[in-house]
Amino acid sequence: MKRIHQIIVIVIVLCAIFIGLGYKNLWAEEQKSATQSSTAKKWSASTKGGAQLWSENCMMCHNLRSPTTFNPKQWEIVVPHMRVQANLTAEEARKILKFLQSGH
Numbered sequence: 001m002k003r004i005h006q007i008i009v010i011v012i013v014l015c016a017i018f019i020g021l022g023y024k025n026l027w028a029e030e031q032k033s034a035t036q037s038s039t040a041k042k043w044s045a046s047t048k049g050g051a052q053l054w055s056e057n058c059m060m061c062h063n064l065r066s067p068t069t070f071n072p073k074q075w076e077i078v079v080p081h082m083r084v085q086a087n088l089t090a091e092e093a094r095k096i097l098k099f100l101q102s103g104h
Helices: 002-045 050-058 072-086 090-101
Strands: none
Touching: 050 072, 050 090, 072 090
8 A cells, every 4th residue: 555655656746747847848938939929020010011010900909090080299199108008119109100190
């Protein structure tokens, strides 16, 4: 009976070790994926125009507003606030603002 108890304890310890190693590798893969995704986003943002960035990012949470919804000065207030909410780069926000202000 004591021997079975020892085997069960060993199996539990080994399972815990393998699970821990698995999570460690999973975490490393997740970090690597996030870094690659961020790099890809930065690269693709430099090739996209304001209209495309606006539709791709703002439409995730909103029905798209017409660029004429606000005047150019109002967009200067809205876009920086939404930049934070949407996690946009400065370049992306600048392109979106330029696009929205050109609607007048």
